[in-house]
Amino acid sequence: MxxxxxxxxxxxxxxxxxxxxxxxxxxxxxxxxxxxxxxxxxxxxxxxxxxxxxxxxxxxxxxxxxxxxxxxxxxxxxxxxxxxxxxxxxxxxxxxxxxxSTVLLESPALPVSAGAAVTLRCKAETESPNHTFEFLKDGRVVRSSATGEMTIRRASKADEGLYVCSIPGFGKSLGSWVNVEGSPAPSSSPPPAAARSVSVTRLMVHVLVGTPYLLSTILLALIHRDRSRGENTPVSMELF
CATH class of the missing domain: 2.60.40.10 (Immunoglobulins)
Incomplete structure (x- = not known):
């Protein structure tokens, strides 16, 4: 097993x-x-x-x-x-x-590992192609489905709670508690586009703010260099 x-x-x-x-x-x-x-x-x-x-x-x-x-x-x-x-x-x-009950909710009996995929299934005692399914968590509808399945891609503590499935006009299941254990593994996926956009914007701000200081530093260095050259150049005197 x-x-x-x-x-x-x-x-x-x-x-x-x-x-x-x-x-x-x-x-x-x-x-x-x-x-x-x-x-x-x-x-x-x-x-x-x-x-x-x-x-x-x-x-x-x-x-x-x-x-x-x-x-x-x-x-x-x-x-x-x-x-x-x-x-x-x-x-x-x-x-x-x-x-x-005429409706049954299939949910894991054991705690689910954080970050794992979890599928809940809504089953009717009498199947019908006209059935629509609703999944409720802590009394609120969180998902509607035509197939009777609800998948949580990456389970977290926020997904923990009491789940019920309902088939409008047919019946509702009893509730089952879904437990989520541990912490999800860090994601290796690239940052979302919004985060990348914010990073580029910050970089541009730093460049724009820093450019005047950089130019001033270069200009002062050039002036100092020219003055130094002027002081060190020997003065030629002509005798009359």
Missing amino acids: LLTPFCLVMSCLQVVPDRSQFYRYNSISLSCEDQLNATGWKVKRKTPEGGVRPCTSGWGTTSSGSACVIGNTYPSDTGVYWCESGDGNRSNSINITITD
Whole structure:
């Protein structure tokens, strides 16, 4: 399994497919990626209806000690999931929502690396070529789409927030929080045209301001040179 940058620096829970919302009867695979060299990792969850319970205690099946599969999801599977080792170490937590809504938002379950591209997808329970899609962040429409996709080219902290997708006249999804971790890598792209224009303008101002001083300095040097020559030239006297 390809690890996300977030999982390369700590032990974490991986979700396949990588999203936080699922329809009823979907299948979810959860696994613990160990970066702490701990032992006895198990997937656990806490739902609104019950306490903390490990995989196979009434939900999910295991393919190995640190993996858990939910074959058919139900709204009762909505809750907070994490990994826990026999030594008491805990991974990150992920909120998973199982919905009966007519619209579902597909967004990453794990934090997104700053500077990375992120794609959100809006899915309708019943697809139609007449659908139009709107993406909302913190209650405000940020993007309209005819394809049901919204891509953030370079994610930053400003993109962090609660996202919802809506299909006008059809329905709206539940909200999912998108986390952005770290700082983006410095861009190697050339400065924009406006910045280059400002730089050229500043250069011209410096040249125009400095030119009179330069000319005055040269003129004074020439006068001083001529005077020096005049003083050093011997005066010829004629005897009468």
